[in-house]
Amino acid sequence: MTVSRTDVAIVGGGVHGVHLAVRLLEAGVVSHDRLRIVEPDGLLAAFHEKCRQCGMVEFRSPFVHHVGVDPFSLREFADERGRLDELVACQVGAKRPTVPLFFDHARDVVDRYDLESVVLEARVLGVTERADGVDLETTDDDLSARACVLAIGHGRSYTRPEWALDIQPGAPVAHVWDERFDPEDVGDRVGIVGGGITAAQLTASLARPSREVTVVARSPFRVATLEAGREWMHVSRTLEGLQSLPPTSRKRQQVVTEVRRDGTMPPEVFSRLRRAIDRGWATLERNEISTVTPGGGTVVVTCQDGAATWFDDLVLATGFDSPYNAPLLERIREETDLQTGYRGGPALEDGTVRWLRADGTPSRVAVSGIVAQGTLGPFARNILGARRAWDLLVDELEALVSGSEPACQP
Numbered sequence: 001m002t003v004s005r006t007d008v009a010i011v012g013g014g015v016h017g018v019h020l021a022v023r024l025l026e027a028g029v030v031s032h033d034r035l036r037i038v039e040p041d042g043l044l045a046a047f048h049e050k051c052r053q054c055g056m057v058e059f060r061s062p063f064v065h066h067v068g069v070d071p072f073s074l075r076e077f078a079d080e081r082g083r084l085d086e087l088v089a090c091q092v093g094a095k096r097p098t099v100p101l102f103f104d105h106a107r108d109v110v111d112r113y114d115l116e117s118v119v120l121e122a123r124v125l126g127v128t129e130r131a132d133g134v135d136l137e138t139t140d141d142d143l144s145a146r147a148c149v150l151a152i153g154h155g156r157s158y159t160r161p162e163w164a165l166d167i168q169p170g171a172p173v174a175h176v177w178d179e180r181f182d183p184e185d186v187g188d189r190v191g192i193v194g195g196g197i198t199a200a201q202l203t204a205s206l207a208r209p210s211r212e213v214t215v216v217a218r219s220p221f222r223v224a225t226l227e228a229g230r231e232w233m234h235v236s237r238t239l240e241g242l243q244s245l246p247p248t249s250r251k252r253q254q255v256v257t258e259v260r261r262d263g264t265m266p267p268e269v270f271s272r273l274r275r276a277i278d279r280g281w282a283t284l285e286r287n288e289i290s291t292v293t294p295g296g297g298t299v300v301v302t303c304q305d306g307a308a309t310w311f312d313d314l315v316l317a318t319g320f321d322s323p324y325n326a327p328l329l330e331r332i333r334e335e336t337d338l339q340t341g342y343r344g345g346p347a348l349e350d351g352t353v354r355w356l357r358a359d360g361t362p363s364r365v366a367v368s369g370i371v372a373q374g375t376l377g378p379f380a381r382n383i384l385g386a387r388r389a390w391d392l393l394v395d396e397l398e399a400l401v402s403g404s405e406p407a408c409q410p
């Protein structure tokens, strides 16, 4: 097995990995030949596919949140191409980009920084720290870096209701994020399970006169413009309050869970759902499914009140599993002395997002994205979180790359 050497290895080429790579190059912390993004599926591809699968039309975040450096570059990109109408006005706050505009701009950023040239098309299986660097075991060449940033997102594990766990692979029941789920392929009678933004977006995008869409939700839909209060968007006393709690404590995770408005949708998405229902293209069933029986290419669904119906396709919009269950994190927990806490979450240094060693010193492994939410708060997973992680990491990575931070014995 060949081992390549580099200065910074970024694990994951989603929004966070791409943004960090751009910032590193822009700040001159590394050159192209000393940077690697390890990503098996193509830069931003996983996120783009999720947006397609749920029929998302526009972003929830404002146009200044994107993968580039200058907050106004997406707006300028739209202006230069006569696409300002793809910045959609919303009831509260700044305009938001449509999905095609966001990804066309992101592609432009990727091309401008020639990021494809730094991609190693592989999955990282393990990460171990040594005195003056980090070794990454991958499904391709192994990598040796001075520092590494984990930007692996949510992972591929999704929440499925109890009744869905034993369903055979060939049955017409899929999770919206399953690789095999293609919204182009659904039949004329579709059931969607879930009461959050994904269920609402999918319902609105699949609903049409020739198709009956039923959304089965056990609790009422909730509307909120943002996924958490604005006070969490800036480094403020609110965030300091979170960080005053013990780093890996259950309490920190609870605070994040409580302040995140998970399952809510912005008013525009709710209006689209309502329009579909008002037109009679979609039906809302306030109920809970108890059993599902596939057979003959369809699926029979029985609810807790005894009502039964059938669908050509049943789609679960039931969310993500814990991000700490990602195989890479499990392996790091098993094989290294990096500290973990409640539910296996990493213990990060609050001022730097570097993962702490057992002795409490910061390691050469840093973390960005949802996995850093105990430190960066409820917007850690969002595009904003990538910008904040960068602000904390820049000096750290510079010191680790230049060698000004001395090697230590891990």
Ligand SMILES: Cc1cc2nc3c(=O)[nH]c(=O)nc-3n(C[C@H](O)[C@H](O)[C@H](O)COP(=O)(O)OP(=O)(O)OC[C@H]3O[C@@H](n4cnc5c(N)ncnc54)[C@H](O)[C@@H]3O)c2cc1C
Binding pocket: 011, 012, 013, 014, 015, 016, 017, 038, 039, 040, 041, 042, 044, 045, 046, 047, 050, 051, 054, 056, 058, 059, 060, 061, 065, 122, 123, 124, 125, 151, 152, 153, 154, 155, 328, 368, 369, 370, 381, 382, 383, 384
């Ligand atoms: C449908 C949808 C809409 C959203 N809308 C918004 C929005 O409007 N605004 C907003 O701010 N946020 C939004 N979010 C939140 C969104 O997830 C983040 O903004 C963004 O996608 C997170 O980026 P990420 O890089 O952390 O994760 P991801 O985009 O999931 O990228 C992680 C990458 O890591 C790779 N990876 C994972 N494990 C490994 C490994 N072991 N080795 C190598 N690579 C690995 C994956 O292949 C993937 O490409 C939305 C999320 C969803 C699902």
